[in-house]
Amino acid sequence: MPAEKIQMINGQIKVPAHPIIPFIIGDGIGPDIWRASVRVFDAAVEKAYGGERKIEWKEVLAGEKAFQATGEWLPKTTLDALKEYLVSIKGPLTTPVGGGIRSLNVAMRQELDLYACVRPVRWFNKVPSPVKHPEKVDMVIFRENTEDIYAGIEYMYGTEGANKLLKFLTEELGVNKIRFPETSSLGIKPVSQEGTERLVRAAIKYAIEHKKPTVSIVHKGNIMKFTEGGFKNWGYELAAREFGEYVYTWEQWEKTKKELGEDAANKEIAVAKAHNKIIVNDVIADNFLQQILLAPQDYSVIATLNLNGDYISDALAAAVGGIGIAPGGNINYATGHAVFEATHGTAPRFADTDTMNPSSVILSGVMMLEYLGWKEAADIITHGLSTAIMRKRVTIDFYKLMDDATLVKTSEFADEIIKQL
Numbered sequence: 455m456p457a458e459k460i461q462m463i464n465g466q467i468k469v470p471a472h473p474i475i476p477f478i479i480g481d482g483i484g485p486d487i488w489r490a491s492v493r494v495f496d497a498a499v500e501k502a503y504g505g506e507r508k509i510e511w512k513e514v515l516a517g518e519k520a521f522q523a524t525g526e527w528l529p530k531t532t533l534d535a536l537k538e539y540l541v542s543i544k545g546p547l548t549t550p551v552g553g554g555i556r557s558l559n560v561a562m563r564q565e566l567d568l569y570a571c572v573r574p575v576r577w578f579n580k581v582p583s584p585v586k587h588p589e590k591v592d593m594v595i596f597r598e599n600t601e602d603i604y605a606g607i608e609y610m611y612g613t614e615g616a617n618k619l620l621k622f623l624t625e626e627l628g629v630n631k632i633r634f635p636e637t638s639s640l641g642i643k644p645v646s647q648e649g650t651e652r653l654v655r656a657a658i659k660y661a662i663e664h665k666k667p668t669v670s671i672v673h674k675g676n677i678m679k680f681t682e683g684g685f686k687n688w689g690y691e692l693a694a695r696e697f698g699e700y701v702y703t704w705e706q707w708e709k710t711k712k713e714l715g716e717d718a719a720n721k722e723i724a725v726a727k728a729h730n731k732i733i734v735n736d737v738i739a740d741n742f743l744q745q746i747l748l749a750p751q752d753y754s755v756i757a758t759l760n761l762n763g764d765y766i767s768d769a770l771a772a773a774v775g776g777i778g779i780a781p782g783g784n785i786n787y788a789t790g791h792a793v794f795e796a797t798h799g800t801a802p803r804f805a806d807t808d809t810m811n812p813s814s815v816i817l818s819g820v821m822m823l824e825y826l827g828w829k830e831a832a833d834i835i836t837h838g839l840s841t842a843i844m845r846k847r848v849t850i851d852f853y854k855l856m857d858d859a860t861l862v863k864t865s866e867f868a869d870e871i872i873k874q875l
């Protein structure tokens with residue numbers, strides 16, 4: 455079985471039986487966690503396909519390991535490999551202090567135009583959680599990854615850039631709302647129609663493929679009318695235009711209500727639900743942060759902008775007790791490029807202790823296997839992991855919060871999962 459590249463052919467990813475997949479081992483606790491995770495991936499693929507499929511892992515360097523070997527934090531050869539092999543997975547990376555790179559993760563996302571940051575959030579039975587009903591949380595967040603205030607267009611007050619921009623705003627555009635112009639740093643928030651559409655399209659497609667009941671557009675359009683409000687409006691328009699036969703939107707409901715009255719609109723939405731149409735609605739971001747505590751069962755797929763998505767991801771992960779186990783994927787569905795990753799950091803104090811929880815990388819691997827269409831292998835890992843947690847054989851982070859648990863090392867947690875496959 456020769457090892458081959460994954461390719462994108464006519465808009466579909468083509469995965470050979472023996473695909474080459476680059477991995478970045480990560481800094482700090484990364485190596486411990488990766489060593490445990492890769493054993494789980496290989497065992498699950500072997501178990502699911504009896505030797506007919508196998509991943510050829512190809513190490514590529516980034517972070518401290520790359521810096522020590524090459525003097526660069528993110529060598530061009532690594533970026534080239536991520537581009538060439540399409541799908542990859544990584545551990546956490548140190549953010550270099552100084553040296554001109556803001557964040558290796560951000561650099562990778564920008565270089566590969568990985569516009570969707572996908573974060574599934576669900577509860578695993580017995581995981582300690584601060585809320586009463588963590589089992590009601592089952593959402594997938596689609597966070598726009600390339601635009602918004604995160605684009606990095608910022609000027610420190612008093613610099614030439616800030617002064618020029620201020621002059622332009624006040625003199626050319628007549629802006630007089632900057633309260634303290636002399637000491638204001640300024641940032642730009644680009645939100646485009648194309649950027650919104652590709653993200654919302656990915657979220658709706660996901661909802662269709664996974665038979666989810668709703669897609670919620672989360673925004674602050676009440677305050678930022680053209681950026682966040684644009685995101686909402688373009689999202690609704692795209693939903694109606696491209697997915698009319700699959701969805702019913704709240705915008706449609708409003709329109710019918712205005713034209714024919716509320717009863718007619720309610721009837722329309724009831725018919726849509728009876729036909730299993732996906733309801734596309736929208737929620738203001740601050741209200742959404744309440745709703746995830748008060749009525750999480752009402753939400754399934756979330757499409758949101760970059761900054762909102764950052765907050766929401768962590769708030770939701772905390773609700774299911776899962777900051778240490780939350781997985782993520784950064785994906786460009788048009789080119790097929792995808793980097794799956796642990797969402798926690800490098801926890802450098804615990805490097806080489808074999809004590810930390812490897813679940814974030816393991817569940818990112820599950821997302822990767824699903825993306826490859828290797829659902830059988832993905833499902834048995836999820837089952838193995840939830841069984842290990844249910845049996846309370848867990849790493850220190852969970853051990854400290856659970857009654858009657860057995861403490862296991864990172865490597866032993868992987869053994870527990872493999873036993874359950």
Ligand code: NAD
Pocket residue numbers: 545546547548549559778795796797798799800801802810811812813814851
């Ligand atoms: P961190 O996530 O590394 O650690 C915070 C704390 O969370 C740790 O002290 C530990 O108690 C706990 N924790 C984290 N991962 C865990 C795991 N797998 N199992 C059990 N407990 C775990 O956050 P930080 O200390 O703010 O950041 C350290 C470094 O990581 C920084 O250089 C930062 O830039 C980087 N970072 C990288 C990523 C990434 O690569 N995706 C994400 C966040 C932070």
